[in-house]
Amino acid sequence: MELNLTQALTALYVTIDVALRLAAIxxxxxxxxxxxxxxxxxxxxIQPVAGWIIFGLLGNNRLPAGRRKKMAAIQELIGESTLDxxxxxxxxxxxxxxxxxxxxxxRLSSMPHIGPASAVVWGEFDAQLEAMARRIDEAERFVHVExxxxVASERTEQFFAALERATARGIVVRVLVDHLTSVRYPRRKETVERLEAMGAELRDMLPLRPWRGQWQRPDLRNHRKLVVIDGxxxxxxxxxxxxPSYLWRRNIRRGLQWRxxxxEISGPPVVALDALFWSDWWAETNELVELASETGAPDGDLNASVIPSGPGFEGEINLRVFLELVHAAERRITIVSPYFVPDEAMRYAITSAAMRGIExxxxxxxxxxQFWTYHAQRSYYEELLRAGVRITLFAKPTVLHSKFMTFDEHVSIIGSSNIDMRSFGLNFEVSMLIEGASMVAQLQGMADAYRQQSTQLTLDAWMARPRVAQAFDSIARLTSALQ
Structure with missing residues (x-):
């Protein structure tokens, strides 16, 4: 009897195991x-049961049906408002x-390429906050923060103080922050209390609260960073x-600082940036308002268009635009990306461009x-170096977190998007496609400054790295495809 039961359980286990494997195919x-x-x-x-559980949690990058409907509606609204x-x-x-x-x-985003606009790039943390605080102090109608x-702390005090001054004089302040990310970092409670006490309207983006029916793939995140004042x-x-230390003890112990x-941009493209904020605000609040119109007399030597992307947008907009730019460049491409784990199309585009003589x-x-991302990125260095790509490594302990690209002398990209499959398929991102030599000059000036604090990686030095590091690089490369 016991033997029959054992045989039956074994047969059931084998049947389920085979069924799970076949279903996966x-x-x-x-x-x-x-x-x-x-x-x-x-x-x-390798492990069907555990594998299916992980796949169930992380294998689908589709948003809940309700959010997809909202995003489709806001994209239609943006399309109608920009049609003319x-x-x-x-x-x-x-x-x-x-x-x-x-x-x-x-065609993919409905975002027009408009101008004239003017812009300045800020490269130091305190200067970045000072610039935002100064503009917030000039606000007359609203401040949108995403x-x-x-996180409210001593280093970010001038930004929060500017928001307090704005709400005190009757300015509407709306704040969006990624939910799961914010609860993982120190001072979440103090930050929420500070914003609520000043009267700011605070909402969490992509909240993950299953007990309230708020659920989607846990690593779908809103990675956008933007501030809009009065449109x-x-x-x-x-x-x-x-x-800049991200307040983690391990970062402070290692002396890590993010750069x-x-x-800062003024002119018609800001209205498109605000439209993106409103799309996210509506997704979280059901509050739909009339999109802002252009204010003031625009001036400047730039044209720009917003590149929105994320699971709610069809076609991986940022990846498609970036690929087109790499293929189109004729002389020079500069890429600054803290997490460079390209998909196959981007990898071939970059190496092919280098092989055809593009600098x-x-x-x-x-x-x-990030251990695995860091090693996955390193796994591409040999191929890039052999193709002729110059790799410049910013000196530790600073983490170079900047994200921008320049193409020849007149076109640039700057925003929140990394060159990795997470930014292309899982994160909500915002980038700006900017036309104008003055912006390329500013970004190239920043790159030149980075180079002064960096070392150039050579193929010989790279091939001589320890075998253990090579093994981790190879293993990590496998994980980069999981999305």
Whole structure:
């Protein structure tokens, strides 16, 4: 009797095991990159039950149905509001390939390429906060704040003090912050209390509260960083509004400090930036308002368009636009990205551009704050170096967190998006496509300053790194496909 029961349980186990493996072969590859599908299948084949549980939690990057409907509606509204807005006339020196890139972004996002606009890039933390505080003190109607991470502390005091002064004089302050990220960091309670005490309207983005029916894939995050004042002045870039050490004890112990790039822009493109804020605000609050209109007399030597991206947008907009720019560049590409884990298309685009004679320089950090991402990134260095890409590593203990690119002399990208599959498929991101030589000059000046604090990586030095490090790089590369 005991033998029969054992045999029956064994047969049941084998049947379930085989069924789970066969189901994975059918389900996992559907609408998924081959590399990603293979990685998921490997996990499930090793341990079917645990693999399916992990896949159930992390294998679907679709938002809940209700949020998808909201995003479709706001995209339709943005499309209707921008339908009659013509793209700006060409600026002097416009490359012949830029109109195609602009058209691609507009078709996917409905965002027009408009101007004239003026902009300045801020590269130091205190200067970035001072610039925002100064503009907030000039606000007459509203201040919109959206950050992946927002923490009140001694280093961020001038920003929060400016918000307090704004609410005290009757300015509406609306704040969005990524929920799961903010609860993981120190001083969450103090930050919420500070914002509520001043009268700011605070909402969590992509809240993960299953007990309230708020659930989606846990690592779908709103990674955008932007501030808009009165629809006339905006800020965006790579900055998280937190102490540059991120307040973790281990970071402080290692002496880590994050360095970011942050753009202040004035003119018509700010209205599009505010439209993106309103789309996120509506998704969390159901409060739909009329989109802001342009204020003041615009002036400047730039045109710009907003590149929104995320799970709610079809077609991985940022990846498509970035790829087009890499393919189109004719002389020089500068890439600054703290997390550089490209998909196959981006990897081939960059190495092919280098092989056809384009001068390409990649800025990254000598030290990493995320173990597996850091090693996955390093796994691409040999291929890049052999193709002719120059790799410049910013000296530790600073983590170079800036995210921007320049293409030839007149086109640049700056925003929150990394060059990795998380930014292309899982995170809500915001980038700006900027036309104008003055912006390229500012960003190249920042890159030149980075180079003074960096070392250039050579192929010989890279191939001589310890075997253990090479092993970790190779293993980590497998995990980069999981999305």
């Amino acid at each position: 059918v389900v996992v590859p559907y609408n998924r990159r081959p590399a990603s599908a293979i990685a998921w299948l490997l996990i499930i084949m 807005i013509d793209d700006a006339a060409a600026l002097p020196g416009r490359p012949p390939w830029l109109p195609g890139v602009v058209e691609l972004n507009r 950050f992946y991470l927002l 006339a002045v905006g800020f965006t870039g790579s900055l998280n509004l937190i102490d 970011d790039s942050w753009i 390409i320089e990649l800025f990254a950090s000598e030290i990493g704050d």
